[in-house]
Amino acid sequence: MVGGGAAARAGAGLFSRYVKEREYSSTCGFVCSSARISGVKRLWLSMVIAATGMTGVAEADGGVRGVDVSDRTGDVDWENVALGGGKFAFVQATEGADYRNPRFDGQFGGAAEAGLYRGAYHYAQPHESDGRAQADYFLQNGGDWISDGQTLPGVLHLEDNPYKDKNGKNSCYGLSTKGMVAWIKEFTVKYRRASGRHAIIHTTTSWWRTCTGNSAAFASNPLWLARWGSDPGSLPKGWKRHTFWQSADKGTLAGGQNSFNGSESRLRALANPPAEVMVSGETMSRTSYKVVVTNTGPYPVKDIKVSGRAFGGQRVVEAPACKFSGTAVTCRVKELPKAKKVLFVFTTKPRKAKGTVGMNITVGSVKLTLKAR
Template sequence: MVAVAAAGALLLESTQASALAGLRAPEVTGTDVSGWTGAVDWAGVAEAGAAFAFVHASEGLDYVNPRFAEQYGGAADAGLIRGAYHFAQPHESDGAAQADFFAANGGGLVRDGRTLPGVLDLEDNPYGKKNKLDNCYGLTPEEMVAWVGAFTRRYRQRTGREAIIYTTTSWWRTCTGGSPAFGRNPLWLARWGTRPGELPAGWKRHTFWQSADKGRSLPGGQNSFNGTVTRLRALAEPPSAIRLTGRAAGSAYTVTVANTGTEPVAGLKVTGRAFGGQKIIKAGEGCRFSGTAVRCTITRLGPKATVRLTFTTGPATPGTARRGLTVTADGVDLTLTAKAR
């Protein structure tokens, strides 16, 4: 998946058919494109059965794909789940700086249910004749592991997600010394052939597989997702940054809503329901209640900010052993139980 004209092809790795006998044909397919792909007929890509697309966003600290907005937006308009990738140039700067550059130029995560975590593209140095460096960009395995760690940590800090790592087994073995340190990151394996073959150290399964750099049915790279469309959509739906905590004191319930993420949350809906024979008789500003139910709207909750909500209930039905309040916000649930009197 080299994103520039001067880039060389990825090395084919040996097939290990015996280890993967009986592998089923990919069912969830997708493509990857760059500025060199040119204009893409995204409606045609969707009609060909593709479910996802990766689009080259940035490289090093000074290159941005001039077609990124067109390609990235076009994929989404056609109904594809899309993601962005950054072509690493580890000799140019530390990993954190390139993660920042990536996030600022298309790699930032959007909570829209159709955007995949960003990709760190690690492969043979395509500019060896120009920069006089080896396929590992002049870094030792220890230095490369540190560089990848700095990139993935900064990306996680900025987005709350684990970056996808694109690489080949041979490059990973040579340039990181076969480091097992990044198994928590989804793997996009590059191996052109009929089977994925051996995985890099640290991974027990691949998430995506690039089986060819071009094909007849789709423009750009030919890819598959190792799972169902439902699982692909789940990967595109980031975990909630909302956290709920609270306490019950008599007939009063206090709920603290926290945004642990790096982006503000607007129009957050908080719903609750009392149980155990109680009815809600009082709620704070921005809340409406009726009977046992309450619904509140937090207009804006900034990064690392909190809002405290207090609900008051009337007397419980006599003899009710368990009483309390359930609260839900952005798919996160909290149950508060009051002591029986």
């Protein structure tokens, strides 16, 4: 029987999902009936707290203040926003697949010059084109994430159809709940693969319930909740906390009035995420083991070391692009660009035809055990 190694993720999410799917044993890893199982662990290559998808504890003073602006806002006095306590700004970049905010460059750049964290948002028009096409348009017109210490992940803006009289569509743009969920997945997956960040989702609880069937499929995407009033109220399914809250369309600061549900240090962490590498391993047979290292984060990662050691009375006899001797093997990756992966295949020679054999794999703090019998 061939078995895989343990699986986990730094932070919440992946580990709990794997536990639900497979019985976990502290000595044997995941106990599975399948003949070929991949063990998966996620490695965070930085001690910085991963801010994506989490918010921390809200500050007593209503969180960190910020604004959202578009072409309709006009010219913004960003110094005045900063002096008034604003720490971040969301700027509309695009809408649908053919509109770009003509003031975007000045607004986006002006927010940064005033020392604000800034992010771009895309106003979705799901009836006009598919999610991938609109994500691509957004990425090419200001929505791509920049590793400059000030840029927040891009935003997918989803609310009631504002052009019902013109396009004849309902509040959900004529899409079914299933179709809307599929559209959002297309957009968010495309954005994640291109930028290395999870897009923030801006929506209202009522729209989300009506138009997605209250889908819980997007918990990894930070929530920017729109609800004008004195409190954010109930949240859409899938989110336990909001990350941002739009509480009014106008106020003492320019544009819409918003707050970040956390400390300023957490906001900084959202703009400065840790590098992220996923390590997966698969037992192909008693004599063949596969390890894949994938850069799932927003930065190129340098100097990755993959170490392996065979056990069960076997030795390594082949490991392309790696150094090996006896039971040990060492591989190095000088640089792994974002969204890229590298594959290692190890071939062993057991001394006995029966009995448990396998390999222990180490990548940074991740330890993966692959077994076969």
